Amino acid sequence: MTVGLVFDTLTKATQRYGAAEGLILHSDLGSHYTSEAYESALEKQGIRHSFSRKGSPYDNAVIESFHSIGKKEGVYQNNYPDFDTAYRELFQYIEAFYNRKRIHSALGNRTPLAIEQAYLDQAVI
DSSP states (O other): OOHHHHHHHHHHHHHHHOOOTTOEEEEOOOHHHHSHHHHHHHHHHTOEEEEOOTTOGGGGHHHHHHHHHHIIIIITTOOOSSHHHHHHHHHHIIIIIITTTOOBGGGTSBOHHHHHHHHHHHHOO
């Protein structure tokens, strides 16, 4: 992961969802997240930064679970001939299947997209 990737992700997220005062972004203690430039970018947008505790993967349990499921369902069952193919197929797995079709018991047997849409419907003024 690079600092550029972290900034690109922040930019895409705020373009898609906006940056509302009081929004909390949770991350680990990686140097790209703890840099003064990143902290400044968050502050300018009114986003509060929340960090995992050092050496505590339980603080990131949701993303750790996602990575585990993604590896079991999307990575280990395939043999990708090159990086570009892996990128395309994993993107397809996440966007077309995981977010739109795969129901999650922790989400009341709904998809992540259904949860996102319900949130956005409530947030519209």
